Each structure stands twice: as structure tokens, then as C-alpha cells.
Amino acid sequence: MHLTQPLHRAVQQQPHQPLTVSGTRERTAPQIAHNVARLAGALRELGVGPGDRVVIVAFNSDRYFEALMTTWWLGAVATLINRNWSAVEVADAVSGVGARCILVDEECLPLVGGLDAETSTVYLGDGPAPAEMASYEDLIAAGPVVADVRAGGDTLAALIYSGGTTGRPKAVMHSHRSLTISILSSTGYARSCEPGGSALVMAPLFHIAALLGMLAQTVVGGTLVFANRFDPDEVLGLIADRAINTMTSIPSMLQLLYNHQAFPDTDVTSVRSIVYGAAPMPAAILDHAMAAFPNANFVQGYGMTETAVIVSLLGADHRAGGARLRSAGRASLHAEVLVMGDDGEEAPRGTVGEIVTRGEHVMLGYWNNPEETAAALRGGWLHTGDLGYMDDDGYIYIVDRAKDMIITGGENVYSAEVEDVIANHPAVLRCAVIGLPDTRWGERVHAVVVLAPGGVATAEEIRGHVKAQIAGYKAPRTVDFVDALATTATGKTDKRFMRRLYT
Structure with missing residues (x-):
């Protein structure tokens, strides 16, 4: 499967329903495919081809989605930059991957001011493009239509950044196969998206969890509603006005929503699925969230950037309550997971060891970093660095994180x-x-x-x-x-x- 396939499917099966909603803009799948085919033609004329790295540094929007599809349409590599980085960090990343093209919105312009002038820059914002930049809309208007190369399999699709043991971000290499296998498996294992429904894209898309949550909704059909950033007022308004069915969140976002002064007067009954992860969920917050969203199925995803997010999932067990709410669920359909002891063998159930996983969801490696790749992918397993244990029914419990990583917000x-x-x-x-x-x-x-x-x-x-x-x-x-x-x-x-x- 290739990552543009959901767009082709949407063109065929939902040509009239809006595929994206961003501010006042609504676009159907045929309109998006029109934009993507022409933007791809324009980028090809700028020298972008298969395997080239295309950097995206922007806030959530329909144009972010179209930029991703355009990159994959060309067989290029989407390189997703954290918009919270400093300009120095962005410059290091762009140089480190040898980017051919950068797509940037208005709010992120300060992050790309000092970059190499030889790298083509496309302005995703509204209005005239700044000097030395090409306008997104102008490129679409003038770009020739090109065919989708339909790259797939183990072809490199994305570079998504993850911290390393040295503290410096590493570019995780994911293929079309690793991303699509996680999308398809998670939709089959847990009710993480609603076929034909509406998904709120509020977590930043440079995070792989937000990216795959968005793509999962596209796969099953429906509408993507973009929140430019997480703002409780905007998010609650979108939930009510757009009858949102699913959303991907982190615990602090849910807490800010149900504690917001407007929440009691907001109709959230349309929300039927909330996927959360990326940070520990305190029991009190989870209890409040389940009470605040009474119609929602809650799904916890455990994983990391290197595993295309999903290693294990906890789904229907939420409403049942009990001790398993403290777990990270059980291995997803596509993932082999075990707890490994110091001897390199599976630890006895209930015994703490390192959580390891293998399968087609695992990264290809770290960009231009063979030493770290070898350290992470050893013995045929991806070593997560997380410590935990597994009970007799295969539920995984995380007890500590190696490498002293901190997850804040x-x-x-x-x-x-x-x-x-x-x-x-x-x-x-x-x-x-x-x-x-x-x-x-x-x-x-x-x-x-x-x-x-x-x-x-x-x-x-x-x-x-x-x-x-x-x-x-x-x-x-x-x-x-x-x-x-x-x-x-x-x-x-x-x-x-x-x-x-x-x-």
C-alpha cells in the first residue's frame, strides 16, 4: 500500500463529502487531488524528485495535508519539523537531511529565515509570498498535472524526529509499509476512527501519533477538521459545530477541555472515540475524561516514533475499569512484543525487563546514523528502552523509562x-x-x-x-x-x- 492510496479511494468513494475543513475552507477529495497533482508538477519543475527530502514546518491545516500528499505523490520524503524548535535547530535539521524543498506557513517564517538560499521554499500562508519564496496557490495554478508515482513498500516515506540518548534529535526513517501497516492494524484492533465520520486534528502533525490518526480517518473515509493549534475555545467550538466523532489527544489536552469554563455548555455527545497517549494518564484525569465524554470509547496507544507509534493498544477495557486501566494494553495485530531480560531471553510473566518489539511497523533506521540504528535494532528486535512487565494475559505494564526521557505536555x-x-x-x-x-x-x-x-x-x-x-x-x-x-x-x-x- 502507498500513502496516497487513501486520497484516490476518497476521490472514488466520497467525491461530494468534504475531506478537509480548515477555517472557512472546505475541500472535497477531487479538489484536493487536483491541487496535489498540480503542486507535484510545480515541485518537480523546481527539481524535487523521488527520494528527495521535502521539509514541512507549519501549523495544522488542510495545506499541511495537501503538502504531505504532494510529497508522496512525487515519491519524495516528507520531513516533519517540530514547529516549537528554535531557528538553529531547524537549520541543523534541514542541513542534516539535505532538504530539496521547504514548505512553511506564515507563523513559522521566523524559523526559516537563515536557511540556504539554494533550497526552494514554498509559502503555505494566505496572501502574497515573501521575497525569495514561491506561493503555494500560485504554484497550484501554474503547475502541470503529473501522475502519482505510487511509491510503496519499503520506499522511504517520512523522516520524523525523535530524541536520542545524547539528547540531540534523530531523524527516524519510516517506509510506506511501516506507516500503513500501523494505520491498518490499529483501525482493525480498536475503534480509533469512525468510518465516514469526522476527525478533529488538534495535536501537532509533526508528531507521528497525530499524523497516523489523521491518515487512519482518511483510510476509512470521512472528514478531517483541522484546529490550527490546540486552543480549548476553538476545539470546543469545532466539536460542537462540526459534530466531531473522533480525536487524538494527550492527557493534558483532555484536562484543559473538561476544566474549561465553556465545557458545561458544549455539546460533546457526538464524540465516539478518543485516542490518547504520548504521556502518562493519571487515573483522576482519565476518570474525569470518561465522565465528561460519556459516549466516547477511549483508546490508549503505547509506542514510540521508531515503531510508527503503535506497539500496543488498550481499548474496550476502559469502560470495564479495574487494574488493567494501569496497563498499556496488549500487542497490536501487527506487532510482536515481549519483555526481555538481561540474558536476552523473554522474561517470566510479571518480571520487569526491557520492552522490545519487531514487525513491519518498525523503522528502517535513523537517518545517517548507523551506530544508533545498530544499537536500537539489535538481535532482530527494536529495543524501546522502556522497562515494564507483562501479565499472564499479555497486558503490558510500563514501570520506568530508560534514557531519562521526560514527557511534558x-x-x-x-x-x-x-x-x-x-x-x-x-x-x-x-x-x-x-x-x-x-x-x-x-x-x-x-x-x-x-x-x-x-x-x-x-x-x-x-x-x-x-x-x-x-x-x-x-x-x-x-x-x-x-x-x-x-x-x-x-x-x-x-x-x-x-x-x-x-x-
């Missing part, structure tokens, strides 16, 4: 990256960054700092120092100044002790 933050930035502050001698439980964000980034002799700094200065160099969501929300860091018997920083101390 659905964003992955790697402590090593933040520590490197804090350590560069002239007043800092040593530091450690950990994740602490947070009722709103799931986890918050917390820094423990040892100042150099004579050094003076405040928590706000540390936060500002970090925000000036990397994305703002990576900055510590809280900072504690201490005389010395806790260490293990071998002299290593004892983050486990610190988490217990500050929790």
Missing part, C-alpha cells in the same frame, strides 16, 4: 540536551535535569543546579538561558539550587534518588 525532552545548555551558563558548575509529576503537563522539567564558586543566578535566569538556545518547552519549569548533586556509589548522578527526593 506530549513533548519528548531529553535531559542530556537541557543539561548541556544549562552547563554552559557561566555561573553553573554542575546540573541534573529530571522529570517530576505535574497535574497539568503530566511531567515538568526540573533542574537541580550547583553554582560555581562565586556564581550567582536565579531560576528565571536559568530558564531564559535555556530558552535562548533551544525550544521553550525544554526549559525547566522549576529550578532548585543545591550545594552538591546526589551520586551513586560509582560517582554517577543519582537521578532516581532525586526523583524520589523532589516528588
Whole structure:
């Protein structure tokens, strides 16, 4: 299967129903196919061909969807950039993948100002394009129609960024096969989308979970309703006005929705499926969410960027309640999953080990990073770095995350990256960054700092120092100044002790 196939299917089977709704724009599948075929022709004239990397840095919209389809129509590689990155991080990514073309919207223009002028840039916003950029609508109007190359199988389809053990983002390589197998399997295993229904696309599309949730709805047919960004007022309005059936969320989003002052007066009875993941779901938030959306089936997805999101799913068990609500569900239809002990063999049920998976959903590897690829894909398994156990019925329970990753508001933050930035502050001698439980964000980034002799700094200065160099969501929300860091018997920083101390 190729990733443009859902668009061709929609043209054939739902030519009159809107496929995308974005602000005041509504477009049917034939209209979108018209745009895609012509934009593909225009990009081909700009030198984009099969295998070339096409960077998209934008907020959610119908044009983001069309940009993805255009890239795959050409057999090129969609490279999805986190719009919360700094301009330096974006430039590093664009250079690192050797991008042929960049598509950017109005709000993300500051992120691409210093890029190589030889890379073609297409403006996704409304109105005239800035100097040195091509207009999206003008390219569609002038572009020749080209045929879909229908790339599929193990052809590289997307580069989606995931943090690494060094703290630097890595470009995860996914094929048409790995993405489509996850889409098809998840729709068959759990009620994660409504055939012919309407899906609210509110989580940012540079996250693979939001991307696959959107594509899953396209596969089964229906309408995609785009929220430019997550704003509770806008989201609640769209749910009511568009009779939204399904949406992909993170716990903090659900909490902000049901706590919003407008929620009691909003009709949410149309919502029949809510898929969540990316961060731990506290029991209290889940209980409130299920009460707030009484008609919704809740589906939890566990996985990572490297596994095309889905490794396991917890679906119908939600309404049944009980201890299994603490689990990450059972292996999805396409995935082999086991808990591996230190000896490389499957651990006995109930025994903690590393969660590993294999199957066609697993990434091809990391772009231009054979060492990290070999470390992750060893012995025929993708090693998640997550620790957990499996019960006698195959339910997976996560107990810890290796690599000290912090998930705050659905964003992955790697402590090593933040520590490197804090350590560069002239007043800092040593530091450690950990994740602490947070009722709103799931986890918050917390820094423990040892100042150099004579050094003076405040928590706000540390936060500002970090925000000036990397994305703002990576900055510590809280900072504690201490005389010395806790260490293990071998002299290593004892983050486990610190988490217990500050929790």
C-alpha cells in the first residue's frame, strides 16, 4: 500500500463529502487531488524528485495535508519539523537531511529565515509570498498535472524526529509499509476512527501519533477538521459545530477541555472515540475524561516514533475499569512484543525487563546514523528502552523509562540536551535535569543546579538561558539550587534518588 492510496479511494468513494475543513475552507477529495497533482508538477519543475527530502514546518491545516500528499505523490520524503524548535535547530535539521524543498506557513517564517538560499521554499500562508519564496496557490495554478508515482513498500516515506540518548534529535526513517501497516492494524484492533465520520486534528502533525490518526480517518473515509493549534475555545467550538466523532489527544489536552469554563455548555455527545497517549494518564484525569465524554470509547496507544507509534493498544477495557486501566494494553495485530531480560531471553510473566518489539511497523533506521540504528535494532528486535512487565494475559505494564526521557505536555525532552545548555551558563558548575509529576503537563522539567564558586543566578535566569538556545518547552519549569548533586556509589548522578527526593 502507498500513502496516497487513501486520497484516490476518497476521490472514488466520497467525491461530494468534504475531506478537509480548515477555517472557512472546505475541500472535497477531487479538489484536493487536483491541487496535489498540480503542486507535484510545480515541485518537480523546481527539481524535487523521488527520494528527495521535502521539509514541512507549519501549523495544522488542510495545506499541511495537501503538502504531505504532494510529497508522496512525487515519491519524495516528507520531513516533519517540530514547529516549537528554535531557528538553529531547524537549520541543523534541514542541513542534516539535505532538504530539496521547504514548505512553511506564515507563523513559522521566523524559523526559516537563515536557511540556504539554494533550497526552494514554498509559502503555505494566505496572501502574497515573501521575497525569495514561491506561493503555494500560485504554484497550484501554474503547475502541470503529473501522475502519482505510487511509491510503496519499503520506499522511504517520512523522516520524523525523535530524541536520542545524547539528547540531540534523530531523524527516524519510516517506509510506506511501516506507516500503513500501523494505520491498518490499529483501525482493525480498536475503534480509533469512525468510518465516514469526522476527525478533529488538534495535536501537532509533526508528531507521528497525530499524523497516523489523521491518515487512519482518511483510510476509512470521512472528514478531517483541522484546529490550527490546540486552543480549548476553538476545539470546543469545532466539536460542537462540526459534530466531531473522533480525536487524538494527550492527557493534558483532555484536562484543559473538561476544566474549561465553556465545557458545561458544549455539546460533546457526538464524540465516539478518543485516542490518547504520548504521556502518562493519571487515573483522576482519565476518570474525569470518561465522565465528561460519556459516549466516547477511549483508546490508549503505547509506542514510540521508531515503531510508527503503535506497539500496543488498550481499548474496550476502559469502560470495564479495574487494574488493567494501569496497563498499556496488549500487542497490536501487527506487532510482536515481549519483555526481555538481561540474558536476552523473554522474561517470566510479571518480571520487569526491557520492552522490545519487531514487525513491519518498525523503522528502517535513523537517518545517517548507523551506530544508533545498530544499537536500537539489535538481535532482530527494536529495543524501546522502556522497562515494564507483562501479565499472564499479555497486558503490558510500563514501570520506568530508560534514557531519562521526560514527557511534558506530549513533548519528548531529553535531559542530556537541557543539561548541556544549562552547563554552559557561566555561573553553573554542575546540573541534573529530571522529570517530576505535574497535574497539568503530566511531567515538568526540573533542574537541580550547583553554582560555581562565586556564581550567582536565579531560576528565571536559568530558564531564559535555556530558552535562548533551544525550544521553550525544554526549559525547566522549576529550578532548585543545591550545594552538591546526589551520586551513586560509582560517582554517577543519582537521578532516581532525586526523583524520589523532589516528588
